[in-house]
Amino acid sequence: MMKNVLKCALIILFFQNFALKSQIRTDTLHVIHYDIHLSVLDFSNKKIGGYAELQILAKVNNLTRINLDLHSLTVDSVKNNSDRLTFTHDGMLLAIFLTEALNCDDTITLRVYYQGVPAKDALWGGFYFAGQYAFNLGVAFTSIPHNFGRVWFPCLDYFTDKSTYSCSVRTSNNKMAICGGVLTDTTHLPDNTIIWRWELTTPIPTYLASIAVGNYVVYEDIYEGIERDIPIAIYAPPAYIDNVASSFVNLKEILRLFENSFGAYQWERVGYVLVNFSSGAMEHATNIAYPQSAVNGNLTYQSFYSHELAHSWFGNLITCEQAEEMWINEGFARYCEALVEGHFAPNDNPYLDGYKCNIRALQASVLQTAHIDDGGYYALDNVPQHSTYGATSYDKGALVVHTLRNYLGDSLFFTGVKQILENFQFKNINSKQFFDSLSHYTGVNLQNFYEGWVNQPGFLHFSIDSIRPTRTNYYQLFVRQKLNNATSFGSDNKIDITLFDEFGTQRTEQFNYSGEYGNFEMFSETPPLFAVVDFYEKMSDATIDYNYTFTQTGTYISAEAGFVCSVQRIDSAAWLRVEHNFVSPDELKNANENIFDISPNHYWRVEYLANDEFTGTFSFKFKADAPTELDYPLFSGGNSTANLVLLYRRNATDDWRIIPSVIQGNLSGMIKSTQFRPGEYTFGMGNREATEINQKKSSTHCIVYPNPTLQNITIDCPDYQEFNNYFIYNSQGKLLFEGRLHSSKTVIPTAGFARGYYLIKLKSSKTGELITTKFIIQ
Numbered sequence: 001m002m003k004n005v006l007k008c009a010l011i012i013l014f015f016q017n018f019a020l021k022s023q024i025r026t027d028t029l030h031v032i033h034y035d036i037h038l039s040v041l042d043f044s045n046k047k048i049g050g051y052a053e054l055q056i057l058a059k060v061n062n063l064t065r066i067n068l069d070l071h072s073l074t075v076d077s078v079k080n081n082s083d084r085l086t087f088t089h090d091g092m093l094l095a096i097f098l099t100e101a102l103n104c105d106d107t108i109t110l111r112v113y114y115q116g117v118p119a120k121d122a123l124w125g126g127f128y129f130a131g132q133y134a135f136n137l138g139v140a141f142t143s144i145p146h147n148f149g150r151v152w153f154p155c156l157d158y159f160t161d162k163s164t165y166s167c168s169v170r171t172s173n174n175k176m177a178i179c180g181g182v183l184t185d186t187t188h189l190p191d192n193t194i195i196w197r198w199e200l201t202t203p204i205p206t207y208l209a210s211i212a213v214g215n216y217v218v219y220e221d222i223y224e225g226i227e228r229d230i231p232i233a234i235y236a237p238p239a240y241i242d243n244v245a246s247s248f249v250n251l252k253e254i255l256r257l258f259e260n261s262f263g264a265y266q267w268e269r270v271g272y273v274l275v276n277f278s279s280g281a282m283e284h285a286t287n288i289a290y291p292q293s294a295v296n297g298n299l300t301y302q303s304f305y306s307h308e309l310a311h312s313w314f315g316n317l318i319t320c321e322q323a324e325e326m327w328i329n330e331g332f333a334r335y336c337e338a339l340v341e342g343h344f345a346p347n348d349n350p351y352l353d354g355y356k357c358n359i360r361a362l363q364a365s366v367l368q369t370a371h372i373d374d375g376g377y378y379a380l381d382n383v384p385q386h387s388t389y390g391a392t393s394y395d396k397g398a399l400v401v402h403t404l405r406n407y408l409g410d411s412l413f414f415t416g417v418k419q420i421l422e423n424f425q426f427k428n429i430n431s432k433q434f435f436d437s438l439s440h441y442t443g444v445n446l447q448n449f450y451e452g453w454v455n456q457p458g459f460l461h462f463s464i465d466s467i468r469p470t471r472t473n474y475y476q477l478f479v480r481q482k483l484n485n486a487t488s489f490g491s492d493n494k495i496d497i498t499l500f501d502e503f504g505t506q507r508t509e510q511f512n513y514s515g516e517y518g519n520f521e522m523f524s525e526t527p528p529l530f531a532v533v534d535f536y537e538k539m540s541d542a543t544i545d546y547n548y549t550f551t552q553t554g555t556y557i558s559a560e561a562g563f564v565c566s567v568q569r570i571d572s573a574a575w576l577r578v579e580h581n582f583v584s585p586d587e588l589k590n591a592n593e594n595i596f597d598i599s600p601n602h603y604w605r606v607e608y609l610a611n612d613e614f615t616g617t618f619s620f621k622f623k624a625d626a627p628t629e630l631d632y633p634l635f636s637g638g639n640s641t642a643n644l645v646l647l648y649r650r651n652a653t654d655d656w657r658i659i660p661s662v663i664q665g666n667l668s669g670m671i672k673s674t675q676f677r678p679g680e681y682t683f684g685m686g687n688r689e690a691t692e693i694n695q696k697k698s699s700t701h702c703i704v705y706p707n708p709t710l711q712n713i714t715i716d717c718p719d720y721q722e723f724n725n726y727f728i729y730n731s732q733g734k735l736l737f738e739g740r741l742h743s744s745k746t747v748i749p750t751a752g753f754a755r756g757y758y759l760i761k762l763k764s765s766k767t768g769e770l771i772t773t774k775f776i777i778q
Contacts, residue, residue: 200268254340615675660691
């Protein structure tokens with residue numbers, strides 16, 4: 001065991017030192033241009049061989065040694081012009097000793113002859129031979145650093161060193177070679193081989209350099225870009241060429257969408273090459289390695305090739321400065337998938353709109369599984385390299401881009417991002433530079449946004465604590481910010497608050513606040529029934545929420561929110577909202593001997609609007625069968641479902657109480673309430689027999705007659721001394737009339753009322769309880 005631990009420690013130390021050496025080398029030298037001459041002929045032994053000429057610029061004085069990266073291949077010799085140079089190669093680092101020292105801004109051309117079997121990463125990336133095809137994937141998922149140009153040519157293998165390329169690849173005459181850039185020449189040799197010459201004049205880091213060799217047929221087209229005509233070339237094996245046109249039928253429209261959103265396409269061509277690899281794609285500049293299985297003649301994988309195309313702006317045009325900030329490359333590319341979905345499937349219904357459906361599904365996935373998949377919660381600008389290509393960089397990155405867009409508004413967001421792409425094109429950028437530049441271009445200080453959403457792990461969360469009337473038609477709303485594995489409260493938050501009244505009338509306002517607590521005053525013509533934060537889903541906080549409209553009985557399941565609504569009776573259409581909040585619920589206000597513990601990780605809030613009878617049950621999912629599950633801590637210390645209770649409160653002004661419930665399952669299952677109640681729900685451990693909620697319903701029965709009526713109505717209310725305030729609303733929720741009851745029977749003239757239905761509410765002067773009934777004017 002100790003040997004294995006020591007071996008792992010040495011491997012980690014080696015990779016750390018390798019990454020450090022690469023960083024130091026980019027400070028001492030720069031490769032201006034690579035001219036790679038390679039033969040890819042030996043498919044039986046899976047070997048390659050040739051030489052690479054590197055034009056190198058010294059960035060310091062007295063440079064006597066050039067350190068390059070070359071993984072596993074054998075170096076035969078190194079030359080400067082005709083002079084042979086001394087070198088050492090340990091299988092990873094190629095050290096070349098110069099006969100004459102270089103000073104700052106001096107250049108030298110080195111030719112490295114090499115051959116052998118190129119390497120692959122243990123999980124993903126490297127150089128592949130697949131039957132009679134060969135190709136590279138320029139990054140490695142497990143090898144550190146992740147750049148993997150070094151598996152097929154000697155290089156300075158780092159994100160921050162960008163170079164131009166020439167590639168001359170020799171193949172048999174029944175194959176062709178496709179590399180990045182433009183095909184400039186083909187030379188047919190007497191031995192029935194062909195040399196394919198490619199030139200890429202725009203600078204790229206080594207991981208974006210590419211090669212593919214095989215029997216290919218090309219599909220060609222022209223895209224009329226916003227600045228120039230751009231050739232499209234998609235190389236496919238003969239068996240797949242007939243599927244290309246239909247699979248990529250929307251490619252030009254997607255290019256137009258991206259150009260309109262992010263600026264003109266800056267590369268020599270749009271290119272894909274189909275490879276026999278089914279575990280992803282690689283965004284090589286102008287030559288995207290794309291799985292042939294995804295070219296099936298339909299649009300199933302449209303978002304897949306859109307993601308790779310988006311790298312022509314994010315990753316290829318601007319590149320993250322270090323792997324820990326891969327969200328700049330991958331988060332934006334993943335976000336572009338949502339843009340494409342929204343472009344081709346727009347809909348006024350947010351549950352049918354392509355963009356919103358994409359973001360909503362991503363939100364549910366990230367909140368529930370990203371930290372499990374990646375092994376922890378990480379700041380977007382500091383994701384450890386073992387999780388560089390994980391859900392945090394890709395998916396949470398996309399969600400933060402979505403939030404940033406809504407924080408700025410479309411005009412400022414897209415204008416600002418275009419400016420960054422223009423001013424940093426073919427350069428590297430880090431997260432701090434990105435937000436400093438975006439602040440400058442938009443005129444909006446984004447420092448607090450950066451610190452709250454990018455520079456710390458976890459998620460922010462916002463909720464309504466309570467609503468209180470302040471003066472006529474004005475209400476004070478108290479808002480609280482909580483944290484899901486984040487370290488600091490967000491500042492300069494922009495949150496939308498939407499008020500709902502009894503009729504479903506909505507009023508939304510945006511507020512700015514910082515810190516844990518905030519309060520705002522809102523105007524509303526009718527008393528608000530409840531309030532919602534971020535109803536229009538503009539930010540990706542620690543909440544999964546869904547809205548439903550019910551017209552009939554039945555069971556409605558929201559797997560993402562861990563919620564089931566079973567409607568047992570419904571007399572007219574009803575609307576319901578469920579929020580699954582991934583933060584700890586409030587603690588008990590007062591000690592309760594029947595409640596031993598409360599969930600530390602999540603709670604639900606359910607609100608609904610129904611004019612008539614609307615009854616049924618709510619069920620909430622619990623899962624504690626693994627340490628990574630939300631409810632695992634609640635079940636620790638010997639607790640079990642025998643003690644599992646469903647806790648309820650109407651809102652933050654109330655205390656938690658045990659309500660009757662039915663449990664289905666053991667460590668994983670559902671806990672079902674026995675009736676509908678609007679309010680907050682969470683899990684606890686306690687005495688299941690001690691259901692403390694006051695389930696008493698008012699025994700007061702008030703009658704309005706005649707109903708329908710032509711002129712007057714009579715309110716018959718035996719408890720008029722308690723329910724002595726009445727309010728009459730029209731069907732739009734506008735308060736028309738209010739008054740007091742002075743006897744058990746009160747006549748109210750309605751001759752001036754328009755035809756239609758109205759609500760009358762009687763309010764208890766003791767408890768605030770409301771009795772609502774409907775009447776109709778004919």
